[in-house]
Amino acid sequence: MNMHTHTPIPIADLRRSQPRFQGIESGHRACLGCGEALAARLVTEAAGPDVMIANATGCLEIFTTPWPESSWRLPWMHSLFENTGAIAAGMEAALKAQGKSTKVLAFGGDGGTFDIGFQSLSGMLERGHNVLYVCYDNEAYMNTGIQRSSSTPHAAMTTTSPVGRDRMGKRHLKKDILSIIASHHIPFAASASVAYPSDIRKKVRRAMEIEGPTFLLIHSPCPLGWGHDGALSIEVARLAVQTGLFPLIELERGELIGTMPLRQPRPVTDYLRLQQRFSHLFKDDSRAREELEHLQALAERNIEYYGLKGNHDDPCDSEGADTVRRGGQRWA
């Protein structure tokens, strides 16, 4: 029985009375199934209205603010690509001087965080500004058309790390940004994934409570850039975590204090085969086979290094899993 007749509930009123804070409105120009749009929505939802946002150039900024429209219901500024950490630091200094408690958030993609924006991020962290920096990691310069960044995983295909006779995608490894962040010994840093929305919200709320610099790396699938259907964004993100390729960890002052354990680590091929950017690894080619082994080894190294292997009775497993309950009572 199909029912897509409109309900008698007036939608505009309904939209205004949703039981959650809406920091980003509908009507933005993100692609279908955009992981970054979802991540930003979840972050602003958990952070609440008393924030000020500095946003780097990139997909999120572009698709939310085509003048005269803006999707943001929060005070927000986009300056440049590489200075988000510094803009946020300036906002924080001003609010501090004014005696205000509004929290500053900094949003940037992996390009604007790992590469061009790294310096200003490092400076902001070192000086201890009370800023939550959120990096939406879609693993390439997506806004400009899918070019490789230091966050692009090894062997992934991008337009500047294409596959050809002499190359099997990106030669270099994915930059271990969290280890670098860890060296700044900030109060809290964590990785998260759009496949685990309650976990994101928990980590955002944690960071909001802390006076000092905090950093969140959120894995955000890009259907266009990674080469999968928009409907699979959550599935892909989930597999990235469950294979061990994108471990979910929490650091305090540089020390590992928490992980999301994996009960049954999945083989990396389960994750890779869903994405066109890894399709060359499934050809009948000895280099491809070797790369698959390499990626599997990287995943296993993560599992070992971060101690990710959980077991069924591990109490932490339930907290990490996004079990649904009748009536929607998510744990966060």
Add this chain to the structure above:
Amino acid sequence: MRQALEGSQAIARAVALCRPQVIAAYPITPQTHIVENIAKLVADGKLVCEYVSVESEFSAASVVLGAAVAGSRTYTASASQGILLMSEVLFNIAGNRVPIVMTCANRAVGAPLSIWNDQQDSMAVRDAGWIQLYCADNQEAVDTTIQAYRIAERTELPVMVCVDGFTLTHTLEPIDMPSQEQVDAFLPPYHFARTLDPMKPISLGTLVSPDFYPEARHSHHQALLNAAAEIVAADADWCALTGRSQGSLVQVEGDADASVAILTLGSVIGTLADAREMHPELGPVKLIRLRAFRPFPTETLLQACAGVTDLVVLERALSPGGGGIVGAEVKAALFDMPNPPRVHNFAVGLGGRDVPLDIYPRLLQTVRSQSPRPFAVFDVDLDKLPAEDR
């Protein structure tokens, strides 16, 4: 109260009087003493503000931008390489129409590396959309810095106060520092109409399509042109308060009927003024100092050039492959005059080369004996160059 102060020190105190809430500091010769002096004021509790030691000039400009849109008065300073590094942010600040004041301690730009004074740095960013004011001496640096905050906050345009590096920043001068009461009377508390506020959330820095972009640029250009009135008013009001005027848009000295004039920016005017006093026999010469370079004070310049037959434009920078920068702009301004003066355009003192007093007679000699060449580096010594590089 009059006291002998190093230029940097005086500027630091002037900044402090303006009650900035956020200061971004990054060292670069010859601006370093400014930020050091400010740091000491903060450490001694004489200036209460957030002092942010940033990790590059790019961040210095970005921090003040963030602070300004978050509702605080700000300050930073830079020079040379730093100005160029932050140039992207300078365009961004101006395009967003954010009121910020910055000192540029004019210094040559590498390569070749030079720590000494010329005006290549501020000239290189003349298109960023900032108001640019050039100071003749350290008293003017103090007064102009204070005026700059009012000008910026009224016009919603950032102001770059250009101060010749070493020549001004590192020299002692007797300075009349205004009192806190005077400055408080002159400068209202910081106000920015588009301050980011969770209670009234707006989005700054949007993407503008071709449908509206030319309008944005037009309005920015207009705003700069219209800022001339605020520059004039600020100088007049400050003069009423302190008795000191710094020349408004253009400072003109000398015989109004002089047919020879020398136009320059910044502290070299002092050398020219001293030299003119020493050489009355060389006849009346008008000394024209552009205080405002942006907006370019066309009207005032035209008035100053009335009756001038030979105008020497003496500048502290050049555009390689083009020639003089100030010279080109002056010529363009004078182009439609019924009888425009002949313009003799020279760059002098590049990279801190000393400008001696005898430049004055030599310039006048050149004016009398030669027809104007488009442009030349006046004090170049070609013997120091191999043949193919001359």
Add this chain to the structure above:
Amino acid sequence: MTELTRGAFAHPGTSLAFKTGSWRVQLPIHQHRPAPCHNACPAGEDAQAYLGLLATGQAQQAWEAIVRANPLPAITGRVCHHPCESACNRGQYDEAIGIHGVERFLGDEAIRLGWAYPVSQPAADARKVAVVGAGPAGLSAAYHMLRAGYRVSLFDSLPEAGGTCRMAIPPYRLPRNVLDAEVGRLLATGIDFRAQQQLGRDMSLNELRQDFGSVFLAPGTQKNREWSIDGAVPRDLHVGLDLLKEWMTVGSMIQATSVAIIGGGNTAVDMARVLKRCGVPQVHIITHEALPAAGIPAEDAMRAIPREIAQAQEEGVVIHPHRGILRLILRGERVVGVEMAHMKKLRRPDGRVERVVFEGTETVMHVDQVIPAIGQQVDDTGMAELLHRLPFFSPDPQGALPGHPGVFVGGDARPDRGSVSAAVGDGRRGALAMDRFQRGMAAEAEVAVAEVGFEQLNLNYFESAPRSEAPILPPEQRRGQEEIEGSLEPNQARQEAERCLSCGNCFACDNCWTLCPDSAVLKTTEQAADGSHYVFDYDYCKGCGLCAKECPCGYISMQDEA
């Protein structure tokens, strides 16, 4: 004319002016589809619906949901072979939901707490209908006609209602007090029950057709099928069902040392277990069918309920599958043994099924009783003109008897029946058809709706949880009439209900609302028209399909944009 703002700043939330719904090529819709348990239930119960109610603590509403289809849950919750559990999608994840146990629990609660059946008294001038046979099919038909507002008269040849439940299901499977309570409460809703009225003897079919608007026949199968081995029949032949009935009503049983029961249905198994209880040392079941197991096709398996077979074996009954009797070994006219051989029913190329004996496998077993329990057929007394000597009626799927408008049939009297729950389902369908007939409307077939398959669920959002099991008497304690299977405790029943994956029906988990990148799923506290708690804002929905993919219960489908 839009005017440029100073610095090109933008006002909050103004992106709402851009309706991204125009980008869609497919759109999400809420589509309630039956869970496999619903489609599998012979009575037509929507297990997902009542499990959902119990999971939210609404036990009475859950029972009411059951009895909208099946008025005898305390009975079926004990004797049904629960195909719902076999179909349950959770069985492919960890363990199937214990639906059967939950149904029994709710049935018992209703009796204990006196929950009222959702029927009201019919109008004094309501039309009258007749139901012949007060077994589960007849009781169900009578109940559903009463619900539809008719005055119902229910006839049975026996003194008490219950049919096979009373006559042929032993108390250790279905306690008498439960049977009496359930049937009694049901009859008390206003059904005019006329006991000891036999069709043909006390009233005729024509009289019924004249006095009542329509008639539902649920006579069951009261006649034993003919049985002989090579034409030979022991002098003291006892038919399994008769023995069973006698034991249940009177309590007496034949004496024997070793008994061979022929047949693979519930009667054979019940008979075997009763004999064991009565002290017969050796009890064998001989059947040409196989023991039910994974991989055994349904048509080859014994018809009896698998757990009954398993319990029988625990109690010491020996089962000989794929065997048949070739010869009775008689001494005089008494049986002293049987010659058996391996035997299977094989399907021939022309589609017919043939019993094949495998030469060389003959053995002899010493028994002193051979009891056939090979099935029943309809006793056509008073109905001969409808049956034409066939063993079963041939009504249409809704129960209407072709050529006899106003006459409907259900229960064991139909071919391919043989369970209480199927009989209950026949009663409901027959009542629906009778109602339409009475109102002069054309018959309406029940449309099969495709159910939610396992692959349409998203199991990433569930955690493995073990199934609650009700207590069972160990075999050594199964002596007399005490019920073998116990009940789930209330918290266990609730836990089972909470394990339900809610296939095809929204349980308001918030996934779609949480995961839409475009905030195009809105949550409501009122129920939306389609029964869920979410509304798609099609002005902004881009049709990415994330909601459908991540819906745990397969409630959201993507449809091509028209």
